[in-house]
Amino acid sequence: MRKYFGRGWLRKVYSAVCEYALRWLAVLPAKKNKVVFDNFGGRGFGCDPKYIALELLRSEEALDLVWLARDLTEEFPPGIRPVKYGGARALYELATAGVWVDNFKSAMRVPKKEEQYYIQTWHSSLGLKKNERDAAQLDRSYVKRARKDAAATDLMYSNNGFREEKYRKRFWYNGEVLRCGHPRNAVLMRPPEAVRNMVRGAYGLEADTRILLYAPTFRSRADREVYRFCAGPCLKACEKRFGGKYVCFERLHPNVADLVSEAEEGDRVREVTDYPDMQELMAAADLLVTDYSGSMFExxxxxxxxxxxxKDLNEYVEEERELYFSFDELPFPAARSEEELACRILSFDAGKYREECRDFMERTDMREDGRGAEVIAHIILEKIK
Structure with missing residues (x-):
């Protein structure tokens, strides 16, 4: 009996079912006006896909906008249809879409038809950490998935020459790289007061309370301690240097969201990892503290x-990722402890900072106009028509 009903038998049945399903999906016709969006494998309404979808809604065209989501209880704007990520229905939506929009090289993918158009938005506009072919160690399964994703991709885009070159040479990608703004950055270039008020209201802040946003990147180690931030000295330094009352918003990377714990230091620290849109948090914040996250460039x-x-620079570079830029090349004041960071805040020179940011943007050929959503939405509408 084990010969026929062991694990090998189950794998064969599973493979046969998957092969049949993919063949069935392959013959389904694509609907030109259907656009399917995915953000970090169903992690909510955010990043570039969100702002492209909102721009398409403003076009008032007859579109079927589908959002693949793990949590179907999340609220979506009218006109966006959420579908459970990872299920058979999601595969059906992908197979019958005219356009795919994704910021992540998802393992959940169906064979792409010739008439379908795939925009890989990626999730970093410049990036500090080495990735893709530049990364020292990559899992074989990821490389296989990344190559397959690159072969299917029709369009990538960048707001800077540095990343444009990486897309062309280091992402296994041979297609078009468009120079334009990143859709999610419009809310940073021209932050609406409504967004600032919405974020403050979500966490019960008074109108005059200022926000220090602490947003570290992820490590492969599942250790809460490496993300611990003693906010007190830095909040006091902010109040002395910039004036007003400050609170700390702490946001962990989505990859380590399960390490979230109750915020410490009373009502001066708020845990905001579950807030769906990092761009809105940045638009509302008055100051950012990070370590190696590409959010610094946005x-x-x-x-x-x-x-x-x-605090763990040497260990991070040796054990996790090498960096594209040394800290000396960056325009941002850096510290190795909270006490040193408080000193950097107290001695912050706004004029010098602005000048060094301009120089860095020139060196990386960064040009951001906040109109990326309009550009990408126009391309999608042209493909549909």
């Missing part, structure tokens, strides 16, 4: 201060 566009807290 927050820079606001003109507000970015500070780096790299």
């Amino acid at each position: 927050f820079m566009l606001t003109g507000k201060p970015v500070f780096l807290l790299a």
Whole structure:
């Protein structure tokens, strides 16, 4: 009996069912006006796909906009149809879409038809950490998935020459790289007061309360301690240097969201990892503290201060990722402890900071106009028509 009903038998049955399903999906016709969006494998309404979808809604065209989501209880704007990520229905939506929009090289994918158009938005506009072919170690299964994703992709885009070159040479990608703004950055270039009020209201802040946003990147180690931030000295330094009352918003990377714990230091620290849109948090924040996250380059566009807290710099570079830029090449004041960071805040020179940010943007050929959503939405509408 084990010969016929062991694990090998189950694998064969599973493979046969998957092969049949893919063949069935392959013959389904694509609907030109259907656009399917995915953000970090169903992690909510955010990043570039969100702002492209909102721009398409404003077009008032007859579109079927589908969002693949793990949590179907999340609220979506009228006109966007959520579908459970990872299920048979999601595969059906992908197979019958005219356009795919994804910021992540998802393992959930159906064979792409010739008439379908795939935009890979990626989730970093510049990036500090080496990735894709530049990364020292990559899992074989990821490389296989990345190559397959690149072969299916029709369009990538970048707001800077540095990343444009990486897309062309280091992402296994041979298609078009468009120079345009990143859709999610419009809210940073021209932050609506309504967004700031919405974020403050979500966490019960008074109108005059200022926000220090702490947003570290992820490590492969499942250790809460490496993300611990003693906010007290830095909040006091912010109040002394910039004035007003400050609170700390702490946001962990989606890859380590399960390490979220109750925020400490009373009502001065708020845990905001579950807030769906990092761009809105940055638009509302008055100051960013991060370590190696590419969010530093997006927050820079606001003109507000970015500070780096790299307590494990040597270990991170040796054990996790090498960096494209040394800290000396970056325009952001850096520290190795909270006490040193507080000193950097107190001695912050706004004029010098603005000048160094301009120089860095020139060196990386960064041009951001906040109109990326309009550009990409126009391309999608042209493909549909």
